Amino acid sequence: MSSSNQHHQNIPSDIACVSDYRHYAKQILSDPIWHYIDGGSADEITKAANRTSFDAIKLRSRVLCDLSGASTQSQLLGQSLAYPFLIAPMAYQKLLHPLGEQATLAAANAQDIGFVLSTLASTTIEDVAQQYHQQQVESPSPLWFGLYVQPDWCDTVNLIDRAQQSGYQALMISVDAPINGLRNREQRAGFSLPDNVSAVNLSNNNQDNTNYNQYKNPVLARLQHSAPTWQTIEKIIEYTDLPVIIKGILDPQDALKAQAIGASAIVVSNHGGRVLDGAISSIDALPAIRHAVGEDFSLILDSGINRGSDIFKAIALGANSVLIGRVALYALATAGPMGVAHALKILKDEFELTMGLCGAKNIAEITADKVLL
Numbered sequence: 001m002s003s004s005n006q007h008h009q010n011i012p013s014d015i016a017c018v019s020d021y022r023h024y025a026k027q028i029l030s031d032p033i034w035h036y037i038d039g040g041s042a043d044e045i046t047k048a049a050n051r052t053s054f055d056a057i058k059l060r061s062r063v064l065c066d067l068s069g070a071s072t073q074s075q076l077l078g079q080s081l082a083y084p085f086l087i088a089p090m091a092y093q094k095l096l097h098p099l100g101e102q103a104t105l106a107a108a109n110a111q112d113i114g115f116v117l118s119t120l121a122s123t124t125i126e127d128v129a130q131q132y133h134q135q136q137v138e139s140p141s142p143l144w145f146g147l148y149v150q151p152d153w154c155d156t157v158n159l160i161d162r163a164q165q166s167g168y169q170a171l172m173i174s175v176d177a178p179i180n181g182l183r184n185r186e187q188r189a190g191f192s193l194p195d196n197v198s199a200v201n202l203s204n205n206n207q208d209n210t211n212y213n214q215y216k217n218p219v220l221a222r223l224q225h226s227a228p229t230w231q232t233i234e235k236i237i238e239y240t241d242l243p244v245i246i247k248g249i250l251d252p253q254d255a256l257k258a259q260a261i262g263a264s265a266i267v268v269s270n271h272g273g274r275v276l277d278g279a280i281s282s283i284d285a286l287p288a289i290r291h292a293v294g295e296d297f298s299l300i301l302d303s304g305i306n307r308g309s310d311i312f313k314a315i316a317l318g319a320n321s322v323l324i325g326r327v328a329l330y331a332l333a334t335a336g337p338m339g340v341a342h343a344l345k346i347l348k349d350e351f352e353l354t355m356g357l358c359g360a361k362n363i364a365e366i367t368a369d370k371v372l373l
């Protein structure tokens, strides 16, 4: 399988919103890569629910509001955000463009938007950090590391040390995918990584050669052997100086546990519907989680965000900010860094427009009474 795609030199002129990039990405990418990035798990019920839930939320428009001094600025974990969204950690971006993560980061930097690098990135932690430090201006947007806990503690510590030493400002630990989801769409399409794309940050990892099929319950045996538990996360929080964000929570009880063990924030997420099919949409999970953790705890949300109005809805229902997922990848596949920068700019403009038409002058004014569930 090849990862070299026919990218557009320019942004196609008929792109008006970020999901318009989806159609181009589908044409440009090989079938297996397309199904890998676009697919959800199993019957894609959760992936679809992420959208239907957002669409069901109505905005209450307000007229003739005084918008003097309006701003999209906010604070998250002591860092300043020009707009309340960051790029989600997403694996293997070189599948989509030869510059991979570096293309996405260049766009994020140019648009003043934060970036989260996945453990499964196809570019090294150090190369991304170097580019970030070179391209940053006086008020830097966040660069965070998206950690997948490794079965071997030493490998996990090694990733944390590298991220910390390279100047990443927070650890976002993904806990909802301890095992691959049932990615039936990519299985049917025969997806496998091409030779020139790999998880370069894990190349020296200790291999697990256990044959789990020897166990009565092979899937559960694998989970027991290699998946992290609350104790693992506590150990990481104790070990690192960086703020820890736990990504992939949908249940208020889990949110409370995360808060109790000293996490600085959580990401309410179902991984874009890529892991447990049948899980609830993250926007449906959000209000109860906000209620449980109280108003001062930082909440980030992702899964299904395609529009600036979705970002607004998430904030109204209790998120402090959101992560942008697949739509950034569609833009990357279509038009490289220019495409991603364009997609981010569209989201910013749509978000501002929604604020203006709902009479919210700043992020704090995006309150629950601006939406109707």
Ligand SMILES: Cc1cc2nc3c(=O)[nH]c(=O)nc-3n(C[C@H](O)[C@H](O)[C@H](O)COP(=O)(O)O)c2cc1C
Residues within 6 Å of the ligand: 036, 037, 038, 050, 088, 089, 090, 091, 118, 119, 120, 146, 174, 247, 269, 270, 271, 272, 273, 274, 302, 303, 304, 305, 323, 324, 325, 326, 327, 329
């Ligand atoms: C191709 C792809 C790769 C992903 N890789 C990771 C990853 O390495 N780590 C992680 O925590 N989440 C990963 N995710 C999930 C995203 O961080 C995010 O939760 C999800 O894409 C949000 O849903 P959306 O695509 O509907 O916006 C990945 C998602 C996609 C589409």
